[in-house]
Amino acid sequence: MTDLRLFNSLTRQLETFTPVHPGEARVYTCGPTVYNYPHIGNMRAYVFADVLGRTLSFKGYTLTHVINITDVGHLTDDADAGEDKMERMAAEKAQSIWDIARHYTEAYWADIKALNIRQPAKWTIATDYIEQMIQFAKDIADKHCYQLDSGLYFDVATVADYGRLARAVTEDGEGRIDEVAGKRNAADFAIWRTTPPGETRQMEWDSPWGRGAPGWHLECSVMSGAVLGFPFDIHTGGIDHREIHHPNEIAQNQAHCCTNGLDVAANSGANVWMHNNFLVERSGKMSKSSGEFLRLQLLIDKGYHPLAYRMLCLQAHYRSELEFSWDGLGAALTRLKRLAMATAALRAQAEPAEAAGARFAEHLARFDAAVSDDLNTAVALTVMEEVAAMKKVDAGEKLAAFATMDAVLGLGLLTLDRTELRLRPKAATMAEAEINAILAQRKEARAARDFATSDRLRDELAAQGVDAMDGDPLGWDWKLDT
Numbered sequence: 270m271t272d273l274r275l276f277n278s279l280t281r282q283l284e285t286f287t288p289v290h291p292g293e294a295r296v297y298t299c300g301p302t303v304y305n306y307p308h309i310g311n312m313r314a315y316v317f318a319d320v321l322g323r324t325l326s327f328k329g330y331t332l333t334h335v336i337n338i339t340d341v342g343h344l345t346d347d348a349d350a351g352e353d354k355m356e357r358m359a360a361e362k363a364q365s366i367w368d369i370a371r372h373y374t375e376a377y378w379a380d381i382k383a384l385n386i387r388q389p390a391k392w393t394i395a396t397d398y399i400e401q402m403i404q405f406a407k408d409i410a411d412k413h414c415y416q417l418d419s420g421l422y423f424d425v426a427t428v429a430d431y432g433r434l435a436r437a438v439t440e441d442g443e444g445r446i447d448e449v450a451g452k453r454n455a456a457d458f459a460i461w462r463t464t465p466p467g468e469t470r471q472m473e474w475d476s477p478w479g480r481g482a483p484g485w486h487l488e489c490s491v492m493s494g495a496v497l498g499f500p501f502d503i504h505t506g507g508i509d510h511r512e513i514h515h516p517n518e519i520a521q522n523q524a525h526c527c528t529n530g531l532d533v534a535a536n537s538g539a540n541v542w543m544h545n546n547f548l549v550e551r552s553g554k555m556s557k558s559s560g561e562f563l564r565l566q567l568l569i570d571k572g573y574h575p576l577a578y579r580m581l582c583l584q585a586h587y588r589s590e591l592e593f594s595w596d597g598l599g600a601a602l603t604r605l606k607r608l609a610m611a612t613a614a615l616r617a618q619a620e621p622a623e624a625a626g627a628r629f630a631e632h633l634a635r636f637d638a639a640v641s642d643d644l645n646t647a648v649a650l651t652v653m654e655e656v657a658a659m660k661k662v663d664a665g666e667k668l669a670a671f672a673t674m675d676a677v678l679g680l681g682l683l684t685l686d687r688t689e690l691r692l693r694p695k696a697a698t699m700a701e702a703e704i705n706a707i708l709a710q711r712k713e714a715r716a717a718r719d720f721a722t723s724d725r726l727r728d729e730l731a732a733q734g735v736d737a738m739d740g741d742p743l744g745w746d747w748k749l750d751t
């Protein structure tokens with residue numbers, strides 16, 4: 270097998286993956302702040318982390334993957350300003366913060382499942398780790414922190430080479446709103462936020478620095494270290510985390526456990542830091558507050574299978590920006606349908622063989638080379654399509670080749686049913702049986718050269734949002750008009 274090469278944001282270089290513990294891969298992924306539904310941009314971060322995990326498994330490593338759920342402490346501004354996102358949503362909805370967290374965690378998990386993202390070994394919930402967070406803060410407080418009225422602050426000048434991940438963070442924090450008076454350096458950040466006198470929070474705990482809540486950066490340092498042990502192998506997140514959240518995690522990790530020297534690999538908490546680029550809309554970065562809120566459920570409601578979105582992600586390199594469009598999603602769905610039909614035809618003929626034979630060796634080697642090249646799923650997909658196009662090969666063996674590749678890409682090709690791929694949009698008013706009945710009548714009318722009736726039936730369907738498709742090469746009789 271080819272060596273696995275991954276792009277490390279710390280060194281801004283491709284590096285050959287060398288695990289801390291031989292044969293193992295330990296990965297931590299920054300999870301969602303569960304104050305709202307995730308948008309599909311957020312889900313790109315988890316599709317990426319999932320492909321990384323699947324690739325590590327494919328390369329033979331025993332994977333321990335942890336994703337956290339942030340249910341406290343993430344402010345509306347990543348750099349220490351604004352309100353707690355959870356508290357604000359709870360106040361807006363006049364609901365308990367715990368109910369809000371539960372509701373949106375479940376919604377997020379539903380998206381995880383729909384996108385075929387494998388369950389990590391552990392979901393760490395931030396509020397389950399408050400004791401450890403307080404202990405961690407106590408451990409570093411004397412040497413690295415100072416107290417202000419608003420909480421305990423981390424002094425970034427106490428660690429070597431602060432901000433090396435972001436490459437230019439020294440300015441950070443400056444000029445931002447709600448600048449805290451008394452900070453020693455602009456980039457200093459709260460690791461514990463004390464509840465201001467006269468205010469109450471739904472979520473607060475006693476600590477040596479007063480009643481309050483942990484800082485968001487502290488949470489990830491604590492949960493990753495507690496479950497995976499420092500140093501672990503790979504830490505992932507969206508590219509925005511490279512600027513503030515991850516440099517702050519690294520500073521805390523240096524303070525807590527590491528040598529605090531300049532050897533970046535040895536003292537950052539994780540050896541490799543990886544970041545996916547954004548999913549963007551033409552108008553800019555996708556976000557929950559701008560324009561049409563693109564939730565996975567909206568795609569489903571419009572009749573797109575959720576795995577079409579996974580396909581869209583796989584077509585791009587995770588480090589490239591990806592622009593979302595409905596046309597692009599439609600094209601990804603067509604591509605997925607083609608592959609699903611190819612495997613369905615094979616499944617009708619044979620069971621997967623134990624292994625793909627020699628005929629597939631060259632393709633599988635190229636597939637391996639592609640995913641080992643910093644997860645080049647775009648190239649891996651084309652190799653899969655080449656396999657789909659191979660003629661005069663054993664069906665069982667071909668299925669085995671598909672199984673190997675789909676274990677990495679996660680498109681569910683070994684089980685995806687052709688009819689599953691055609692979803693009824695929520696707005697559709699017709700049942701599938703009804704549509705099929707009208708199409709059958711239309712076929713008869715056309716056979717009798719009664720084009721007036723045929724056109725009338727087509728219009729009848731169109732009025733209900735259904736496009737009749739004549740001679741579709743994929744054999745779909747109709748599609749939903751989206």
Ligand SMILES: Nc1ncnc2c1ncn2[C@@H]1O[C@H](COP(=O)(O)OP(=O)(O)OP(=O)(O)O)[C@@H](O)[C@H]1O
Binds near residue numbers: 314557558
């Ligand atoms: N448009 C995007 N494309 C890809 N990843 C994104 C995008 N927006 C956020 N992310 C990533 O999604 C993950 C979850 O983020 P989180 O739940 O904190 O959402 P958020 O930052 O509040 O989202 P937003 O600010 O876009 O509403 C993080 O890893 C973040 O970097």
Ligand SMILES: [Zn+2]
Binds near residue numbers: 298300514
């Ligand atoms: Zn995090």
